[in-house]
Amino acid sequence: MIDEKLKTSRFVALFFFGHFLFCYPVMTLFNEAAVFLGIPIFFFFMFSAWLVLIGLMIICAESDPKIHLDESESTPGRIDS
Numbered sequence: 916m917i918d919e920k921l922k923t924s925r926f927v928a929l930f931f932f933g934h935f936l937f938c939y940p941v942m943t944l945f946n947e948a949a950v951f952l953g954i955p956i957f958f959f960f961m962f963s964a965w966l967v968l969i970g971l972m973i974i975c976a977e978s979d980p981k982i983h984l985d986e987s988e989s990t991p992g993r994i995d996s
């Protein structure tokens with residue numbers, strides 16, 4: 916149950932990170948007439964931020980939410996109650 920709560924909190928944090936990236940004040944920082952690699956800065960930011968969010972969601976969904984085990988938790992034959 917704790918593992919699911921940790922995974923859920925990671926997805927909530929990703930939601931707020933995505934909300935921050937796509938909010939109006941941040942997007943206006945990249946709304947310029949310049950180009951990067953032949954792509955307007957605004958569109959480069961939009962699609963790269965979108966790609967980063969998808970990658971982070973994949974990592975959060977596939978990873979084990981338990982960061983590390985204490986030695987007392989890794990003892991074989993130990994039953995948690």
